[in-house]
Amino acid sequence: MLFTLSLKAQNKQILYDFNEIPQSLSVNPGVESDFKWYAGVPLLSGISGYAGFNAISINDIFANDGVDINVKFRARALDVLTPKDEFSTTIQMEYLNGGFRSENPNIFYSFGGYLELDNISYWPQDYAYLLFDGNADQLGRSYDLGDLKVRGSLINVFHFGINKIIDRNLTIGARAKLYSAIADYSSSTNNGHLRNVEGQNNTIASNLNADLLLRTSGFQALDDANDSETLGNEIISRALLGGDLGLGLDFGFTYHLSERTTVTGSLLDVGFIYHSSDPKSYSLKGNTTVEGIEIDILNNFANLDRDFWQDLVDEIEAELPFETDTKSYISFRPTKLYASLRNDFGEPFGNGGSQSCDCTAGSSGGGELRTKYRNSIGGQLYIINRPRGPQMALTGFYTRRIGNILALKGTYTVDKFSYTNVGLGMNLQAGPVNLYMMADNLLSYNNIAASNYASFQFGVNIISWGRKK
Numbered sequence: 001m002l003f004t005l006s007l008k009a010q011n012k013q014i015l016y017d018f019n020e021i022p023q024s025l026s027v028n029p030g031v032e033s034d035f036k037w038y039a040g041v042p043l044l045s046g047i048s049g050y051a052g053f054n055a056i057s058i059n060d061i062f063a064n065d066g067v068d069i070n071v072k073f074r075a076r077a078l079d080v081l082t083p084k085d086e087f088s089t090t091i092q093m094e095y096l097n098g099g100f101r102s103e104n105p106n107i108f109y110s111f112g113g114y115l116e117l118d119n120i121s122y123w124p125q126d127y128a129y130l131l132f133d134g135n136a137d138q139l140g141r142s143y144d145l146g147d148l149k150v151r152g153s154l155i156n157v158f159h160f161g162i163n164k165i166i167d168r169n170l171t172i173g174a175r176a177k178l179y180s181a182i183a184d185y186s187s188s189t190n191n192g193h194l195r196n197v198e199g200q201n202n203t204i205a206s207n208l209n210a211d212l213l214l215r216t217s218g219f220q221a222l223d224d225a226n227d228s229e230t231l232g233n234e235i236i237s238r239a240l241l242g243g244d245l246g247l248g249l250d251f252g253f254t255y256h257l258s259e260r261t262t263v264t265g266s267l268l269d270v271g272f273i274y275h276s277s278d279p280k281s282y283s284l285k286g287n288t289t290v291e292g293i294e295i296d297i298l299n300n301f302a303n304l305d306r307d308f309w310q311d312l313v314d315e316i317e318a319e320l321p322f323e324t325d326t327k328s329y330i331s332f333r334p335t336k337l338y339a340s341l342r343n344d345f346g347e348p349f350g351n352g353g354s355q356s357c358d359c360t361a362g363s364s365g366g367g368e369l370r371t372k373y374r375n376s377i378g379g380q381l382y383i384i385n386r387p388r389g390p391q392m393a394l395t396g397f398y399t400r401r402i403g404n405i406l407a408l409k410g411t412y413t414v415d416k417f418s419y420t421n422v423g424l425g426m427n428l429q430a431g432p433v434n435l436y437m438m439a440d441n442l443l444s445y446n447n448i449a450a451s452n453y454a455s456f457q458f459g460v461n462i463i464s465w466g467r468k469k
Contacts, residue, residue, distance in 0.1 A: 011382045012439045013395040014413050015427040015457070017264055020407050021436050022099065022461055026265040027338060029161045029173030030252030034107060036464045040097030040112070053417075056080070062070035078132055081123040083147045084388060086416075088120040099161075106165040110175070113159070115239065118334070119152035122388060130194070138196050145192035145210055149387045151182040154218075154387050155273070155329070156239035162248070168370060169256040177248035178202045181273050182207055182238040183218035184331055188387040197289075205289050212284040215329050217244055217275035235454070238277075246273030248333055260373065269333040276328040288319035335385045342378035345355050349374065349403065374401050382415075391416060397444060405429055411440075418444075423429050 016027045022038045060076045061069065092114055126143040134245045135143070148332035161175030192210035218238060225234035237243075248271020254264045348371045376399040383392050393415035401407045406428055415423040418441060425438040438457040 007400075011384070011393050011413070011415065013380055013382060013393065013397070013413055014409055014423045014440060016380060016382075017342065017397075018399075018407075018409055018425060018427065018436075020429065021434070022460070022463065023459065025099065025161065025173070027268070028252035028254070029110075029163060029175045029250050029265060030254050030264070030266065031163070031173070032165075032171050032254050033163065033215065034465060035099065035108070037100040038098060038463045039388055040094065042122070054327065056085070059350055072130070078128055081125065081128075083122055083125050083144075083149075085123040086120055086388075087123070087306045087388075089117070091117040097423055106293050108163040110161040110163065111159065113157060115154070115156050117152075117154045119150075120386065121150040122147070135196055136204075137177070139198070141196060141442075143194040145194065145212060146190050148190050148212070149184045149188045151188055151271075151387055154182040154241075155184075156180045156182065157248075159250075171254045173250075173252045175250040177250065177269070177271060178241075179244075179246035179248060179271065179273050179333070180239055181218065181246065181275065183216075183222060183233055184244065184273070184275055185214065185216045186235075186331060187214040188214070189213055207289045208316075208320060209287045210284050214282045215275075215279070215331075215360040217277070217279045217329075219278070220280055221278040225387070242277070244273050244275040244277050244458055246331075247335075256370070259371070260389070262342045262344070263340070264342070265339040266337070268336040270335055271333045273331050273333070274328065275331060279328050281327060283323050283325075284342070285321060285323075286320035288316055291315060301447050331386075337383040338376055338380065340380040342376050344373035344376050346374035348372065349401070353380050372401070375399065376401075380411075383415060413440075432462050432464060435459070436461075436465050 012027050015021065015024055017031065018024050019033060021032070021033045022035060025033065034222075058075055061072055063072075094112060094114040096114075097112040099108060101108050114237045124147045126145075131142050135141070154269045156179070158178040158180075159175050162175060163171065163173040165171050190212045192208070192212065195207045195209075196204050197207055198205065219236070222234055225231045248269050249269045250266065250270070252264070254262060254267035256262050294317060376397075378397060380395040380397060382393070382395070383390050393413055395411050395413040397409055399407060399409045406426070408427075409425040410426075411423040413423065415421070420443050421440065422442045423438065423440040424442060426436060428435040436457075436459050440456075
């Protein structure tokens with residue numbers, strides 16, 4: 001049995017290399033494990049959510065501090081945020097999760113499925129200035145249309161993994177993923193500008209040079225289903241291979257450089273989705289210069305009741321056409337890279353030591369058991385591919401094991417969201433019952449509204465090792 005409730009960021013730095021916990025396979029298919037099998041309760045094996053805002057918090061704008069909200073918005077958002085600052089959310093729900101060891105004890109299989117909603121948008125700096133201030137008194141200023149970058153998707157993922165012990169020092173793993181996209185949108189290749197220049201027939205002329213593109217898939221089908229009151233059926237159908245399909249791979253390894261020094265790494269979501277079932281794209285491309293509505297009273301005296309505004313709109317659309325099409329397109333998954341270097345020290349235990357359960361936490365199952373140590377210290381690297389380039393996080397960690405009953409892992413992480421991210425994880429093993437709790441960004445818990453993000457995770461597993469050690 002497995003129950004998990006969590007609120008966490010995409011960077012699962014506490015869970016990574018915490019190999020006493022079966023879920024560590026999800027972030028490194030090549031993690032060392034000694035389980036014979038484990039299983040998750042359908043729909044309850046993993047529920048997670050995350051919202052992150054770097055450079056600003058909810059409290060910065062909405063705090064009851066007596067300052068006018070328009071003043072706070074300009075001082076704390078408009079004049080501070082840049083196009084590299086992001087707003088992102090991720091929600092994930094597992095409905096199937098399990099694993100079992102093969103007749104060959106060196107091979108362990110894992111499988112499952114989960115729904116994932118992932119969205120990221122960058123601060124559209126020049127769009128915000130344009131909406132907040134307008135462009136009436138901005139002669140010579142150029143507004144960058146490339147500031148608009150957004151991407152999001154709702155997908156169902158089926159996965160199957162193999163974890164294999166090569167020898168006493170090396171364990172490798174791989175996992176295949178089949179994506180079934182329910183909905184997708186992306187607008188991340190925009191270019192162009194809006195610039196005010198001196199006009200010939202007016203004080204100011206506005207030059208608009210645009211190359212904007214929004215790609216979507218699934219929204220029309222969902223909208224039609226909503227109108228016909230079959231939205232639930234449509235979502236299920238698209239999730240169960242009736243949507244846009246794609247393939248992905250995860251890879252991972254654990255290698256012992258020496259008896260006490262270990263290096264690990266994993267590469268997740270190397271994959272793509274081909275959007276062909278319900279694609280629709282919107283584009284705005286061209287160049288035009290407008291000096292506003294021009295009325296020649298002498299020449300148009302008899303036609304002063306004509307729609308001059310519509311004439312202006314028609315003129316702009318002729319030079320800058322808004323078009324739609326239904327061409328298929330490919331989207332790539334946000335690939336993630338993990339790596340760690342760990343040094344074990346202190347009193348050895350596990351192989352031949354005192355046991356309080358039929359397990360050796362984190363040992364290499366199937367073959368000769370490797371000696372485990374009370375303490376581990378090391379560093380981790382995390383990189384994720386994003387529309388404005390890779391994002392990186394560095395983590396230092398310390399793990400303390402108290403027999404085979406209790407393991408504690410503390411982390412300190414530096415990334416674009418925080419320089420004071422302290423996390424703590426606890427794993428409790430009472431025979432086959434496995435209880436773990438993890439919390440991230442602990443220093444922000446006294447005022448969540450002032451935090452850039454917060455996370456929490458809890459889990460209970462029933463694990464079988466199948467034999468006494």
